[in-house]
Amino acid sequence: MKIAITGATGQLGRLVVSKLKQKVSPENIVALVRSPQKAADLGVEARECDYNLPESLDSALDGINTLLLISGSEVGKRATQHSNVIEAAKKAGVQWIVYTSLLHADTSSLSLAVEHRATEAALQEASIPFTLLRNGWYTENYTGSIPGAIAGGAFLGSAGEGKISAAARADFADAAVVVLTSAGHKGKIYELAGDEFFTLSDLAAEISRQTGKDIPYKNLPETDYAALLTSFGLPEGLAQAIAGWDVAASNGALLDEGRQLSALIGRPTTPLSEVVATALKGA
Numbered sequence: 039m040k041i042a043i044t045g046a047t048g049q050l051g052r053l054v055v056s057k058l059k060q061k062v063s064p065e066n067i068v069a070l071v072r073s074p075q076k077a078a079d080l081g082v083e084a085r086e087c088d089y090n091l092p093e094s095l096d097s098a099l100d101g102i103n104t105l106l107l108i109s110g111s112e113v114g115k116r117a118t119q120h121s122n123v124i125e126a127a128k129k130a131g132v133q134w135i136v137y138t139s140l141l142h143a144d145t146s147s148l149s150l151a152v153e154h155r156a157t158e159a160a161l162q163e164a165s166i167p168f169t170l171l172r173n174g175w176y177t178e179n180y181t182g183s184i185p186g187a188i189a190g191g192a193f194l195g196s197a198g199e200g201k202i203s204a205a206a207r208a209d210f211a212d213a214a215v216v217v218l219t220s221a222g223h224k225g226k227i228y229e230l231a232g233d234e235f236f237t238l239s240d241l242a243a244e245i246s247r248q249t250g251k252d253i254p255y256k257n258l259p260e261t262d263y264a265a266l267l268t269s270f271g272l273p274e275g276l277a278q279a280i281a282g283w284d285v286a287a288s289n290g291a292l293l294d295e296g297r298q299l300s301a302l303i304g305r306p307t308t309p310l311s312e313v314v315a316t317a318l319k320g321a
């Protein structure tokens with residue numbers, strides 16, 4: 039019974055492979071990756087797989103029973119890319135697809151939801167049993183900005199006092215592993231989010247507490263924040279998208295109080311303080 043994981047050389051995929059190896063024999067795990075040389079340290083079979091190249095997908099999925107489809111990172115191309123994978127999975131006789139979607143993808147106001155909705159629809163049409171892991175925001179999305187906040191003396195964003203139920207990437211990886219290795223998940227939709235929400239003001243206060251520096255949260259209008267991100271070197275489209283996601287967060291798009299993630303993984307989600315501490319160690 040082979041389990042394949044796409045995006046296995048990405049940050050989430052690496053965590054999943056390493057945690058899955060603790061529960062499943064490595065011979066039954068296949069990493070589906072764009073660059074097999076990047077996968078040499080994973081300790082499992084690596085097969086070449088590019089979502090853009092349908093011909094690579096047929097051989098990649100040969101003999102696979104269960105597929106964890108980790109959503110791709112090329113925003114705008116993903117609906118087609120994911121459809122390519124689902125089509126190939128159908129041809130290859132894959133019996134179950136677990137897909138990393140987006141929190142409340144069916145109703146979310148986040149621009150990212152459009153491609154996730156399309157993929158969820160493609161899964162429905164393919165008539166392969168599937169499970170949706172509708173992942174909320176990684177706390178690490180914000181902790182990457184800590185060095186800049188320390189240097190600039192403020193944490194910047196456009197999320198206002200929006201409540202954000204983020205969780206650590208490792209929490210989402212644990213959820214994927216639980217689902218892949220236990221029964222009763224086919225056909226289920228999980229809304230996965232952190233146990234305790236925080237606002238960006240809370241995050242700035244936690245950074246201030248741990249560094250002993252005064253780093254307030256400074257809320258900016260969407261266009262100012264996008265312009266600032268562009269001035270830091272981000273492509274304009276991405277800068278606008280990030281500012282837009284913050285605005286969606288200010289309206290509650292990243293809030294979920296159902297605690298399905300901690301229920302699934304059998305432990306509380308990683309607290310904000312711990313993710314901040316880990317980030318500060320690496321800063």
Ligand SMILES: NC(=O)c1ccc[n+]([C@@H]2O[C@H](COP(=O)([O-])OP(=O)(O)OC[C@H]3O[C@@H](n4cnc5c(N)ncnc54)[C@H](OP(=O)(O)O)[C@@H]3O)[C@@H](O)[C@H]2O)c1
Nearest residue numbers: 045047048049050051072088089090109110111174175176
């Ligand atoms: N919940 C959140 O807060 C959040 C935040 C960011 C992203 N995401 C979504 O969750 C996914 C996993 O997160 P992450 O942190 O692991 O992201 P990541 O580190 O950027 O990993 C993305 C993975 O997708 C693979 N990939 C991209 N395009 C591909 C293609 N055309 N064919 C095959 N593989 C392709 C990449 O391959 P390479 O290793 O070869 O680059 C990489 O392994 C992301 O891709 C994105 O869809 C969620």
